[in-house]
Amino acid sequence: MDPLKTESYDYDLPKELIATEAAEPRDSARLLVVDRAAGRIEHARFRDILNYLPSGTAVVHNDTRVIKARLFGHKSSGGKVELLLDSPLPRDRFVALIRGRVKPGSRLYFGEGLEAEVVALHDDGSRTVAFYGGGEPLDFAALLPYLERLGRVPLPPYMNREDRTEDVERYQSVFARKxxxxxxxTASLHFTPALWRRLQERHDTCSVTLHVGAGTFKPVESETITDHPMHSEYYEIPETTRRCLESGHEILAIGTTVARTVEYYARTREPRGACDLFLHPGNPPIRVDHLLTNFHLPKSTLIMLVAAFLGLEETMRVYNMAIEARYRFYSYGDAMLIL
Structure with missing residues (x-):
C-alpha cells in the first residue's frame, strides 16, 4: 500500500451502513476510540467521550453555521434549475453550483423577488453569480434572510433523500454561531448541550470558524494524491484561540475542519484567510494532538487526513474493523476518537 496513491484509500462499504438519519439523542451515537500510545481500540458510546480525553487537553471546535444553501427556481424560459450556493466572493459575487443548463447572462428566479444572474462559467463546473432582491444587488448579509425563507438544508448527496423539517436543527451543531x-x-453533530457543558467544566475550550464549502465532497481523481487540486475555505481564528494554540496545551480538534484550520495557522500564523491545506501521511499534523471525526468516503481528502494521524495501514485496518462492527458512516454516522 502506497500512502501517496489514491487507490490505497479505497474500501467497500455496504450501502446499509451509510447513515441517512441522525442518531437520537445526539450522544447515543457509537464511538470508536483509537489509543495510539497504548496500541488499544475500544468501542463506546459518544456520551462516554469525557472518560477518554486526557486531562489538560484544550478542545477546539468550529462555530460555523450551515445556511439553507439549496435554492430551487426557474430560468426565463421556464426550465427548472437547482442552485447550491458555495461561498461569497468580493464585490457581491458568489460561487455556486447549478443543476440545469445556463450560460453567462442567464437570469434565474426563486420567488419573493430573489433573482440570480450567471456572471461566469468555470472549468470545474462552478459558476459565478450575482443575487438581486427586488432589483437591488445583495451582499451576503442581505441574501441570508432570503435563504432562510426560500432555501433548503444542503444535505450531502450520499444521503439520497430530500431534507425534512427536523434536518434544519439536526444538521447543525449545538455551538453553531456564524x-x-x-x-x-459533522463530528460536532454528536454533542448535546448538556454534554458540551460537562466538557467545558473539565477542559478549556475555544473556537475557530471555517465555513465548510461544497469542495469538501470533491473526490480525489488524480492517481497520486499530491496532484489533487485542494479546495479552499474561508477561516478565522480569534485572539483567544490563538493564545491557546500557542500555549503548551495538547489540542483536540473536533473534526477535520478544525484540524485543517489549526494546522494551517501553525504553518502560516495567519489569523484569517483561505485555508487550502491538504493533510495526508506525507504532510502530517504539527500542532493537533488528538482528533474527533466521523467515518469518511473512500478516496476522499478526509480519509487521507485521518491517515495523517494514524498512517495508511492503520487507518484502513480501523475502517475495516468499523465496517465489521456495523458502525454507521458519513455525516449522520458514528464517530471515531484518535488519541
Whole structure:
C-alpha cells in the first residue's frame, strides 16, 4: 500500500451502513476510540467521550453555521434549475453550483423577488453569480434572510433523500454561531448541550470558524494524491484561540475542519484567510494532538487526513474493523476518537 496513491484509500462499504438519519439523542451515537500510545481500540458510546480525553487537553471546535444553501427556481424560459450556493466572493459575487443548463447572462428566479444572474462559467463546473432582491444587488448579509425563507438544508448527496423539517436543527451543531457553511462539520453533530457543558467544566475550550464549502465532497481523481487540486475555505481564528494554540496545551480538534484550520495557522500564523491545506501521511499534523471525526468516503481528502494521524495501514485496518462492527458512516454516522 502506497500512502501517496489514491487507490490505497479505497474500501467497500455496504450501502446499509451509510447513515441517512441522525442518531437520537445526539450522544447515543457509537464511538470508536483509537489509543495510539497504548496500541488499544475500544468501542463506546459518544456520551462516554469525557472518560477518554486526557486531562489538560484544550478542545477546539468550529462555530460555523450551515445556511439553507439549496435554492430551487426557474430560468426565463421556464426550465427548472437547482442552485447550491458555495461561498461569497468580493464585490457581491458568489460561487455556486447549478443543476440545469445556463450560460453567462442567464437570469434565474426563486420567488419573493430573489433573482440570480450567471456572471461566469468555470472549468470545474462552478459558476459565478450575482443575487438581486427586488432589483437591488445583495451582499451576503442581505441574501441570508432570503435563504432562510426560500432555501433548503444542503444535505450531502450520499444521503439520497430530500431534507425534512427536523434536518434544519439536526444538521447543525449545538455551538453553531456564524452563518456561512454549506456542509456541517459533522463530528460536532454528536454533542448535546448538556454534554458540551460537562466538557467545558473539565477542559478549556475555544473556537475557530471555517465555513465548510461544497469542495469538501470533491473526490480525489488524480492517481497520486499530491496532484489533487485542494479546495479552499474561508477561516478565522480569534485572539483567544490563538493564545491557546500557542500555549503548551495538547489540542483536540473536533473534526477535520478544525484540524485543517489549526494546522494551517501553525504553518502560516495567519489569523484569517483561505485555508487550502491538504493533510495526508506525507504532510502530517504539527500542532493537533488528538482528533474527533466521523467515518469518511473512500478516496476522499478526509480519509487521507485521518491517515495523517494514524498512517495508511492503520487507518484502513480501523475502517475495516468499523465496517465489521456495523458502525454507521458519513455525516449522520458514528464517530471515531484518535488519541
Amino acid at each position: 452563518a456561512g457553511a454549506v456542509a456541517a462539520p
